[in-house]
Amino acid sequence: MYKLTSLALAVIMVLGIGHQVAAESGHDHNSGTINDLRQMTPEKLRSYIQENHDMCRIGKAERLERARQLQLEESQKNADVTQWQFDVNYYEIYFDINFTTEIIDGYVTMQATSLFDGLTQVQIDLYWDMTVDSVIQNGSQVTNSHVGNLITVTLDQPYDSGSVFTLTTYYNGHPTEGGFQAFEFGTHGNPPVKMATTLSEPYFARTWWPCKDYPDDKADSVDIIIRHPDNFVCSSNGTLQSIVDNLDGTKTTHWQEKYPITTYLVSICVTNYMTFSNWYVAMNGDSMPVDYWVYPENWSSANSSYPITVDMIEAYAQKFGEYPFIGEKYGMSQFDWGGSMEHQTNTSMSSSAYYQSIIAHELSHQWYGDMITCENWHEIWMNEGFASYSEAVWFESQGTFQDYINYMNGMRYTGGGTIWVTDTTSVWSIFNSRVYDKGAWVLHMLRHVVGDQTFWDILAAYYDDPRYKWGNITTLEFRDICEDISGKDLHEFFDDWIWGEYYPQFRYSYIYEQYGPDDYIIYLHLRQTQTSNPQVFDMPVDIDIYDGSNYHLTVVDMDEREEDYIIYMNDAAGAPWSLYVDRNDWILKSSTSESYGFHLIYDPLDDGTQYASYTDSVIAKGGTEPYSFSIVAGNLPAGITLGATDGMLTGTPTENGLFTFTVEAVDNTSNTKQVEYTLTIAESTYIPGDADGSGSVDIDDVVYLINYIFSGGPAPTPIDAGDADGSCNVDIDDAVYLIMYIFSGGPAPQSGCVSG
Numbered sequence: 001m002y003k004l005t006s007l008a009l010a011v012i013m014v015l016g017i018g019h020q021v022a023a024e025s026g027h028d029h030n031s032g033t034i035n036d037l038r039q040m041t042p043e044k045l046r047s048y049i050q051e052n053h054d055m056c057r058i059g060k061a062e063r064l065e066r067a068r069q070l071q072l073e074e075s076q077k078n079a080d081v082t083q084w085q086f087d088v089n090y091y092e093i094y095f096d097i098n099f100t101t102e103i104i105d106g107y108v109t110m111q112a113t114s115l116f117d118g119l120t121q122v123q124i125d126l127y128w129d130m131t132v133d134s135v136i137q138n139g140s141q142v143t144n145s146h147v148g149n150l151i152t153v154t155l156d157q158p159y160d161s162g163s164v165f166t167l168t169t170y171y172n173g174h175p176t177e178g179g180f181q182a183f184e185f186g187t188h189g190n191p192p193v194k195m196a197t198t199l200s201e202p203y204f205a206r207t208w209w210p211c212k213d214y215p216d217d218k219a220d221s222v223d224i225i226i227r228h229p230d231n232f233v234c235s236s237n238g239t240l241q242s243i244v245d246n247l248d249g250t251k252t253t254h255w256q257e258k259y260p261i262t263t264y265l266v267s268i269c270v271t272n273y274m275t276f277s278n279w280y281v282a283m284n285g286d287s288m289p290v291d292y293w294v295y296p297e298n299w300s301s302a303n304s305s306y307p308i309t310v311d312m313i314e315a316y317a318q319k320f321g322e323y324p325f326i327g328e329k330y331g332m333s334q335f336d337w338g339g340s341m342e343h344q345t346n347t348s349m350s351s352s353a354y355y356q357s358i359i360a361h362e363l364s365h366q367w368y369g370d371m372i373t374c375e376n377w378h379e380i381w382m383n384e385g386f387a388s389y390s391e392a393v394w395f396e397s398q399g400t401f402q403d404y405i406n407y408m409n410g411m412r413y414t415g416g417g418t419i420w421v422t423d424t425t426s427v428w429s430i431f432n433s434r435v436y437d438k439g440a441w442v443l444h445m446l447r448h449v450v451g452d453q454t455f456w457d458i459l460a461a462y463y464d465d466p467r468y469k470w471g472n473i474t475t476l477e478f479r480d481i482c483e484d485i486s487g488k489d490l491h492e493f494f495d496d497w498i499w500g501e502y503y504p505q506f507r508y509s510y511i512y513e514q515y516g517p518d519d520y521i522i523y524l525h526l527r528q529t530q531t532s533n534p535q536v537f538d539m540p541v542d543i544d545i546y547d548g549s550n551y552h553l554t555v556v557d558m559d560e561r562e563e564d565y566i567i568y569m570n571d572a573a574g575a576p577w578s579l580y581v582d583r584n585d586w587i588l589k590s591s592t593s594e595s596y597g598f599h600l601i602y603d604p605l606d607d608g609t610q611y612a613s614y615t616d617s618v619i620a621k622g623g624t625e626p627y628s629f630s631i632v633a634g635n636l637p638a639g640i641t642l643g644a645t646d647g648m649l650t651g652t653p654t655e656n657g658l659f660t661f662t663v664e665a666v667d668n669t670s671n672t673k674q675v676e677y678t679l680t681i682a683e684s685t686y687i688p689g690d691a692d693g694s695g696s697v698d699i700d701d702v703v704y705l706i707n708y709i710f711s712g713g714p715a716p717t718p719i720d721a722g723d724a725d726g727s728c729n730v731d732i733d734d735a736v737y738l739i740m741y742i743f744s745g746g747p748a749p750q751s752g753c754v755s756g
C-alpha cells in the first residue's frame with residue numbers, strides 16, 4: 001500500500017469535513033476550518049484523521065454500534081482458536097453486485113484441510129452486518145451461528161488431521177466500510193458513474209467475504225466470479241477466464257488467481273473502465289500482458305504515465321528475481337482512494353496520482369508483500385519497508401548513485417517508536433511512516449553493513465528461498481537469511497533498528513599529528529549521545545578525511561557508546577583538512593562536531609612473552625600536558641611497570657596469562673580518564689639461565705654450560721636458555737653472568753635472543 005501523500009491527506013480531509021459538518025451541523029464545510037487543518041503538523045493531522053475519517057461517513061447511532069462491534073471483535077481475538085485448526089486451500093467467491101441497493105449477494109466456497117484430529121467446528125470471519133443465509137457442506141445445510149464478526153460452523157462429521165472439507169457460505173448485505181476502505185460503493189467522473197472497489201488490508205476482507213482472514217493462511221488458488229451491470233468492466237486477480245453476457249442487463253466476469261494468495265490481496269474493481277495494455281518480455285523470452293483499467297476521464301493521463309511500468313518490471317526482475325506472477329499478468333486498476341494498494345497482479349491505483357514512486361512502490365510489492373507476505377501485522381515493514389526501499393532502487397536504476405542517496409534522504413524518519421509494530425489494532429497504528437521510511441532505511445543501512453554485492457545476493461536468496469516463496473516471513477527469518485549469506489552476526493543490527501527507537505546521534509572530535517613527510521596520525525573520538533533505547537547502535541561507520549582535494553575513507557566498527565580510533569593517513573596532498581562521519585549517508589543519524597577533550601585512547605596492547613622484555617604504551621591525547629598515569633584496578637604481570645609520566649609499559653614479565661587492568665590518566669588541569677586494558681603474556685617454554693632444564697637456576701647450570709662450552713657436553717635446550725646475558729651467543733660470559741646472579745646478586749638471567 002502506498003502511504004497517503006500530503007495531497008491525498010488533504011483530499012481525505014476535505015471529504016471528511018464535508019461529511020462531518022453535514023452530519024452534525026447541517027452546514028456546508030467552510031474553508032476556514034480546512035485552512036486550520038492545513039496548518040496542523042503532520043502528527044496532528046494523522047490523529048485528526050484517525051479520529052474522524054472512518055466515523056465521518058455515518059451517523060451517531062451507527063457510530064456507537066460500530067464502536068461496540070469493534071470492541072466485540074477485539075474480545076473475540078482470543079476465542080477464535082478453532083481458526084488455527086485448519087488450513088485453507090482454495091476459495092471460490094461469487095456474488096452479484098446491485099449498484100442500486102448497494103447490496104452484494106452470493107456465496108464463498110472454502111476448501112480447507114484439518115490440522116487437528118476430530119475437528120468438528122470451524123470459525124470463519126465475516127462481519128456482523130452481513131447476513132448469512134446458509135452454510136452448505138456436501139449438499140446439506142450445516143449448523144452455523146454468526147455472532148459478532150465470526151461464523152461458527154459445526155461440520156457434518158469429525159475431520160482428522162490431513163482430511164479435507166469444503167464449506168459454502170451463502171450470504172448477502174451492504175458491506176461496512178472499515179480500515180482504509182474495505183468494500184466501497186462510490187462514484188467517479190462528471191456526470192458521476194457508479195463504481196465498486198475494495199481495499200481490505202489489513203483485516204477487512206471479512207467485511208465483504210467470508211474467509212479465514214489472516215495473512216499467514218494463503219489459499220493455493222482463488223476463483224473470483226462477479227455479476228455486474230453489462231456496461232461495466234470487472235478487473236481482479238490472476239487471469240481472465242470468461243465474460244458471460246447474461247442477456248438481462250448483466251454480465252458475469254470470472255477471474256482466476258492460480259498463485260498462492262492471502263485474503264487481503266483479493267480484490268475486485270468494477271466500473272466503466274477503459275483498458276489498454278503493454279507487454280513485458282520476461283528474462284526467458286516469454287511475454288506477459290501489463291493491463292491497465294482506467295477511468296475514461298483519465299485516459300490521457302494514464303496513457304502517458306502508466307507504460308513506464310514495463311521498464312520497472314524489467315528493472316526489478318533484474319535486481320530481485322523474475323516478476324513473481326509471470327504466468328498471469330500485472331494489472332493496474334484505478335480507484336478513488338488517496339493512496340494505492342498492491343492487490344496481487346492487479347494493483348488498485350489512486351486515480352489522482354501518477355507518480356513513478358507510487359507505480360514503482362506498488363509494483364515492487366508483487367515481490368515483497370504479495371509473493372512473500374509479512375507473517376502478521378507486527379511485521380508490516382517486511383512489506384512496506386521493502387516497497388519504499390524499492391522506490392529508491394528504481395530511481396537508482398534510472399540515474400546515479402547520488403539520485404539513490406538523495407531519494408533515501410527524502411525518506412528520513414527521525415521520530416520514536418519501533419519499526420516492529422506493537423499495536424496492530426488500527427490501520428493508523430500499523431501503517432505509519434516509521435514502517436515505510438525507517439523500514440526502507442534499514443535495508444539501505446543493511447546494504448552498507450554487508451556490502452553492495454552481498455546485499456543483492458541476500459535479496460536473490462530471499463526471493464528463491466522455498467521456505468518463504470509464496471508464503472510468509474518474519475524479521476527474524478529474514479535476519480537469518482542475511483546472516484547465512486553475509487556470514488556476519490547481524491543480531492545487534494536488527495535488534496537496534498527493528499526493536500529499538502530513534503537513531504544514533506553522533507558527536508565527533510579529532511586531532512592529528514604529522515610523523516613523516518606525508519604521514520599523519522589522526523586521533524578520532526566518536527560517541528553516541530542519544531538517551532533513547534538503544535544507547536549504542538552497533539555498526540560500522542564511515543569516516544572520511546578530506547585533504548583539500550581527496551577523501552580518505554576508513555570504516556570504523558562502533559560497538560561502544562564512546563570510542564577512540566587511531567587512523568593513519570599517508571597523503572602527499574597535505575594534512576587533514578576536515579573529517580566527516582558517514583559522509584555518504586549510509587546511516588540514519590545526526591552528526592555534530594565538538595572540541596577534542598582529554599582522552600586516554602584504547603589501542604589494543606601488543607602481546608608479550610614470559611621472560612622476554614616488553615615495551616608498549618598507553619596513549620593520552622588532548623587536554624593539557626604533562627600527563628600522569630597510574631593503575632587503579634587490576635594488576636600488571638609481574639616484571640612489567642607503567643611509566644608514571646610517559647605511559648610506557650616496560651619490563652620482562654616473569655608470569656604468563658591474560659592480565660586485565662585499568663589505567664587512569666590525569667592531565668595538568670585534573671581531567672581524568674580511565675580505560676581498561678588487557679595484556680596477554682604467552683607462556684615461555686624454558687626458564688632463562690636454566691641450561692640443564694632442571695626447573696631452577698643454580699650452580700648446576702653453570703657446570704652444564706662450562707661442560708658444553710669447553711668439553712663438548714650437550715647443548716642447553718633450547719639454546720636460548722643458556723644465553724643468560726642475552727648476547728645471542730652462549731659462551732663463558734653467560735657462565736660468569738649466572739655466577740654473578742647466583743652468588744653476588746647480579747641481574748636475573750635474560751631469555752636469550754627471544755628478547756630481541
Ligand SMILES: [Zn+2]
Pocket residue numbers: 001002003342361362365383384387
Ligand atoms: Zn506499500
